[in-house]
Amino acid sequence: MxxxxxxxxxxxxxxxxxxxxxxxxxxxxxxxxxxxxxxxxxxxxxxxxxxxxxxxxxxxxxxxxxxxxxxxxxxxxxxxxxxxxxxxxxxxxxxxxxxxxxxxxxxxxxxxxxxxxxxxSETPGGMIAVIGLDEEKIENIIFPLKLKGIINIANYNSPGQIVVSGELELIKEAQKLLSKKARRLIPLAVSGAFHTxxxxxxxxxxxxxxxxxxxxxxxxxxxxxxxxxxxxxxxxxxxxxxxxxxxxxxxxxxxxxxxxxxxxxxxxxxxxxxxxxxxxxxxxxxxxxxxxxxxxxxxxxxxx
Known part of the structure; x- marks a missing residue:
């Protein structure tokens, strides 16, 4: 089929x-x-x-x-x-x-x-693709940021490629945290925090x-x-x-x-x-x- x-x-x-x-x-x-x-x-x-x-x-x-x-x-x-x-x-x-x-x-x-x-949205947002890190580890890393505002996994694309989306300032914080663990981070050229x-x-x-x-x-x-x-x-x-x-x-x-x-x-x-x-x-x-x-x-x- x-x-x-x-x-x-x-x-x-x-x-x-x-x-x-x-x-x-x-x-x-x-x-x-x-x-x-x-x-x-x-x-x-x-x-x-x-x-x-x-x-x-x-x-x-x-x-x-x-x-x-x-x-x-x-x-x-x-x-x-x-x-x-x-x-x-x-x-x-x-x-x-x-x-x-x-x-x-x-x-x-x-x-x-x-x-x-x-x-x-009225609140500036952004998205980053996280390469080489599984969803559980990503969730653990961004969990403290969720207490500050809106940020979450937006796309479960494939094992080893997950997209995180959220408020721009939180995305910037997430980048710093995720860069220590992920193989690569790719900021996406989008106009907002899609899928949040x-x-x-x-x-x-x-x-x-x-x-x-x-x-x-x-x-x-x-x-x-x-x-x-x-x-x-x-x-x-x-x-x-x-x-x-x-x-x-x-x-x-x-x-x-x-x-x-x-x-x-x-x-x-x-x-x-x-x-x-x-x-x-x-x-x-x-x-x-x-x-x-x-x-x-x-x-x-x-x-x-």
Whole structure:
């Protein structure tokens, strides 16, 4: 059994989607439809950006969402998958791929999500990736800081790669403490403390955005970032995706649960190779495929 998985913020690059747009009519249709919904030149930002605009959250999120769905469309209706998941922003792509929400509703939601997260919270926040330290040790190190304010593990990405998020001053303190134990620390270029309670206001506003959107039963198995589990009930899925912006991403648990349910092949659809890289560290038993170029789309279509 195989799953389609979709990347999140951090996988963007200048020029993304341009070759796929020019080569596949189905991909072109997705980009064109998305630009009609957006109030900015989405294709220009994806295809021609040289000023770093694509790295601004309000543009990054819709750009990645559309690029992944365009790549999925390029694969054609013959591409069948048994399950879906996405990392953070990528979970919205997964919602559309599973038939839970429409492309149009997904686009509107992601545009608002990017806007809200770009101005995130009134309290300055930051995020750091911690390399080479397990979650228990990280929790022990940051526990005293939790008594001072908001700081927590935001992304359980893979064994040995955990992301900590929180108030900026606490993140600075955490860096000093974690640097003594971790192999490496990577400060992330983000506009706030994503996946923490500092996103509470944005989560409330996202709930208002998502409330009128119709959520349907998944056409394939759908795995949630927040629960790390397979979810079937549309209302539960809506509740979880609303909480996602202020909740940790349980990617390790999610991948392990997919494998327990028989998923042995993971196909990352969209930019980069981040998710297959994480899965490689979670398990040695999975087949990993990346679809992120015209060549990879065409080769995959031949094989299938």
């Amino acid at each position: 195989q799953a389609a998985i979709f990347p999140g913020q951090g996988s963007q690059r200048p020029g993304m989607g341009k070759e796929i747009y020019n080569r596949f009519p189905a991909a072109k249709k997705i980009f064109d439809a998305a630009e009609e919904i957006a109030d900015f030149p989405l294709k220009e930002i994806c295809f021609e950006d040289t000023e770093g605009v694509i790295n601004q959250t309000e543009y990054t999120q819709p750009a990645l969402f559309v690029s992944s769905l365009a790549t999925l469309a390029a694969l054609g209706e013959g591409f069948e998958f048994d399950a879906v998941a996405g990392h953070s922003l990528g979970e919205y792509t997964a919602l559309v791929a599973a038939g839970i929400i429409s492309f149009e509703d997904g686009m509107h939601a992601v545009l608002k999500r990017g806007e809200l997260m770009s101005r995130s 309670k500092l996103m509470g206001r944005a989560a409330k506003q996202m709930s208002e955005v998502l409330e009128p959107i119709q959520f349907k039963e998944p056409k394939v198995a759908y795995f949630s970032n927040v629960s790390g589990k397979k979810e079937d009930d549309p209302e539960k899925i809506k509740e979880l995706i609303t909480k996602q912006i202020e909740s940790p991403v349980r990617w390790i648990q999610l991948v392990e649960n997919m494998m327990e349910r028989g998923i042995s092949r993971f196909i990352e659809v969209g930019e980069g190779k981040v998710l297959t890289g994480l899965i490689k560290r979670i398990t040695k038993d999975a087949e990993l495929v990346n679809i992120n170029s015209v060549e990879s789309v065409e080769n995959f279509r031949k094989e299938e």
